[in-house]
Amino acid sequence: MTTTEPAPNPAEEAAEEERPIGFGRLLRKEDPRLIRGMGNFVDDIQLKGMLHLAILRSPMAHARIVSIDVSAAQAHPKVVAVITGADLAEQGLAWMPTLSNDTQAVLATDKVRFQHQEVAFVVAEDRYSARDALELIDVEYELLSPVINVRKALDPDAPIIRDDLEGKTDNHIFDWETGDEAATEAVFLNAEVVVSEEIIYPRVHPAPMETCGCVADVERVSGQLTLWCTSQAPHAHRTVYALVAGLPEHKIRVIAPDIGGGFGNKVPIYPGYVCAIVASLVIGKPVKWMEDRTENLVSTGFARDYVMKAQIAATKEGKILAVRSEVLADHGAFNGVAAPVKYPAGFFGVFTGSYDLQAAHAKMTAVYTNKAPGGVAYACSFRITEAVYMVERIVDCLAHELKMDPAELRLKNLIKPEQFPYTTKTGWVYDSGNYEPAMRMAMDMAGYEELRREQAEKRERGELMGIGVSFFTEAVGAGPRKDMDILGLGMADGCELRIHPTGKAVVRLSVKTQGQGHETTFAQIVAEEIGIPPEDIEVVQGDTDNTPFGLGTYGSRSTPVSGAAAALVTRKVRDKAQIIASGMLEVSVADLEWTKGSFAVKGDPSKSVTIQDIAMRAHGAGDLPEGLEGGLEAQICYNPENLTYPFGAYICVVDIDPGTAVVTVRRFIAVDDCGTQINPMIIEGQVHGGLADGIGMAMMQMIAFDEDGNCLAGSLMDYLIPTALETPDWETGHTVTPSPHHPFGAKGIGESATVGSPPAVVNAIVDALKPYGIRHADMPLTPSRVWETMQGNHTPPI
């Protein structure tokens, strides 16, 4: 069942002060400290005797290390230690596993494989001296020819990047495919219309405002390691450190304090963290390492970098029959993709989009290049950004060829509500959906017909206006443990709830906010289930010593997985509370009725006990029903039955100055459906942020390289992020189609807008350029690239 609601009026909303016990608009519990500057971010942590670590990085993309002379750096009066790859190799710590079971150098020992790769580190008494000492390290390199062009990575004469891997004779990482190749071929052979396009999703970077970093503190006697770290996945990090460094897991405590944005950038373990741990272990003092912005942009988890050859088959009337693609994936120098093991291409398999197809097939080749590692980051839901971008772009190319309105073409092909649960031709089971109302709502909010009329008039006058549509289906909440694990760790999440004697509560999560508002939404989930006001519920997260195991926050999985765990653990506690209540009210359990916050005797509401009363009884001196233990708490581990499939319809309106090719985003309409909503205010915020991301990626962002492998986007001067002047006042609305398998029907929302918005923006720009006969143009659509496209000189960005 779907309910639809128009966009809220923000002014009215902001004025009223609601305090829902459960779901609804609720001001955030984290804000009182953050607006006072009293957050606690990693770089805010100061420990007694703490030292500072700085990393020396390679100036070259591919070079053999001939020698490293650290003597001058060691002689610096404030330097405590200088460590090279050779030093780490002695401890067996020069290499570490990536989240894709590849290996990555912590510090280069043999050669450097991407520009800015870690070569050595300095530990000094203060951060200024650590930075100074880097200048005193002398490294001699022997330059090697780099592999930069992904299309040439598999050439027979291409230099071998990973000669550290035994028997490696090329730069191939993996081949992968999904769907039915023969069936798809058959559909294409008979199709009336086939449209092909090479569609590129360039390399981008999440660039959270807070860079990555940590403070490592190894206690000399006990061997206890405490690591404060910008980690989206503290439990997974702890286990990996145990596996890599051989540290006993019970002696490792990972604490992720306040995090200044993550967007996937803070999922992997970076060499800097390992360096800081080693330094603290060796020196016996706490060691802090914080990346500078350049380090963040040039060395940590990038995203995308897919060259996608897409094809779509359809009838002349616009019935889409099949989609297929061949993808060339640039993974950089180490395969650092953070995706479930069985999904080397992430969830790219949902490239069939929101359409009812007869067949689909994709195959992919992933290669090494002399670039920074990564690939899954930046709010991508494990490569769904790429998949949705490809399908939404190729559908627009089809509309172009058929001379059909792109919204009409989509409406004609959307999966129908009665088809859910819908199994796609690549095997994904979409749990629920009601697509057409979302699409219609977006079109109504936009005034779609009127916009098209305006566009036609403008075209008569030579003005360039574009309307871009995208409809996306996300797949979030990884995931069922039978299918999904990272480094062998199942993707289930624990949750623990304790109700204190006075009826206040503490809930402990395995996931970790980086700004999503877990302290608020998880308190609301517990409140909804048990009727304790959210302000009486403390949410504990990000500390492995004080929370149950789970895989962390990314891929929009907190609400679908951990949110479900929070609801179910609360129900477990409520079940016990019901037994206690039956004793208190002297009736059988079956005779009790739950209304939020209390149990009452059926038919006699005057006889009731509140959850607070029950909590006191649970811990009190009075009798409990026979066989029941005291206390009121529970712990569970939730294994999701399926992913959840949020969806949305986006419309972007742009104007282009024909003389300068400058694009202005005039309006952006976003209708999202993430099932049951916990806190509409927070959901709206999640959507807004992702929409801005889309404008960034579509119009200005790219991690580019020159032919020598020099990164050309090493600062925020070169890697552009939209400001308040490039972003419009977002117009949002939503429909609600609950997930049938989630305990309260919610789906993830964190990445929907990042997934759905880039195609809407690009489709709008390409639509504006229709008078020039343009069918496709690749991101980033900077003024220069738009102008070159208008001249018929469009070139792929890679």
Next chain:
Amino acid sequence: MQVPAPFEYERATSVEHAIALRERLGEEARFVAGGHSLLPMMKLRLANPEYLIDINDLSELFYISEDANEVRIGAMTRHRDLLDSELLAQHFPIFRDAEKVIADPVVRNRGTLGGSLCQADPSEDLSAVCAALDAACVIKSTSGERVVSMADFHVGPYETAVGDAEMLTEIRIPLRPNSGSAYEKVERRAGDWAIVSSGAAVWMDGDVIANGRVGLAAVGPNTTSIETVSAALSGAAPSEELYQTVGDIAAANCSPQTDQRGTAAYKRHLAMELTRRSLRRAVARATGQEA
């Protein structure tokens, strides 16, 4: 985050003091005004001066004043004040056009006219503004002061006529009757350096342009004032054809490079297009058709 290498810091208390310090400390010393370009370069260790002379206390260099013949602007006048100045907006609206799109509002609170000109970044906007306005630069030293044109001020990218023991103290802009000026800039995003900018200033004599100048930014050397532009404008009646001709001259006289901001062809096109626009608007202002 990145941090600068060590240096010594002196705070100048007067122009004379600043120049004396500079003379004593030599080429390893640099003035710091707003610092929002210099300090990032020092953090990235692209600039490593041994001495920084802080000139932010030199209140005698914060002014915008006019007399019968010219407007004088102190070198320490901040971008924000150039933007807000009604006097400049009245005489030289090109300043407000440009200042709206120079860096961002917070940087504009610190950055200064003198700092921008002395940085001499090829993409910097105020050099093109000042060149279009036929401004002169006052450079002081212990032996006195000299006045140079913008063309002579700019020696090359990041290089100016200001010597090691000298200081840029003032910009003088001639006041001419029936004048108009305008600035056009295209950037990839607010706050970014220009892909290309074009500033134009014209002085009318009845229905014809008595004289006019165009200054470009970010399209290579020697484009802050193009002689052939002035020749084409002198004595010409304003028309779309004229703007096109001058735009074409501007495009032909620049030497843009392809980079992340854009292709050389696009930049050359912008040099033409933005020159047409800035000129059109400058004329409209000179003739009272536009504020």
Next chain:
Amino acid sequence: MQVNMTVNGQEVSEEIEPRHLLVHFIRDQLGLTGTHWGCDTSNCGTCVVLIDGEPVKSCSTLAAMAGGHQITTVEGLEVDGELDPVQEGFMNCHGLQCGFCTPGMMLTARALLNKNPDPSEAVIREAISGQICRCTGYSTIVRSIHWAANKETKVSLGSAS
């Protein structure tokens, strides 16, 4: 060298290196960690503080240069337990998510409202355009600043009557 300045109304006098950046002085030496930093190149505005009431990027300002001036950081917005309306606005309108850019955004908003008590959306967007937020997409920040402006207008009307 010795530097003296006023930070959130309190005079401070500290020994520094000339090269110490104002942001590090505030965070590391004074322990006021509400001021953050996000880049090295004056681009992100996360480090914005007020110097003599004007928003300035403290990562591109030397502590030495701030000597003799009045500095306001986010910790100085709340006075005697009373939140600044800008702080309330950000809470009420969901103007923050991770909270990292928030101190700088709020200080710029404070300076804007001091000059212009009733800014339009365009003026607000322009004022914060030197500061990057990755979470909010800016609309809620604009609303937050409007909220504060409305509250202050109401309060000043109330006190006038």
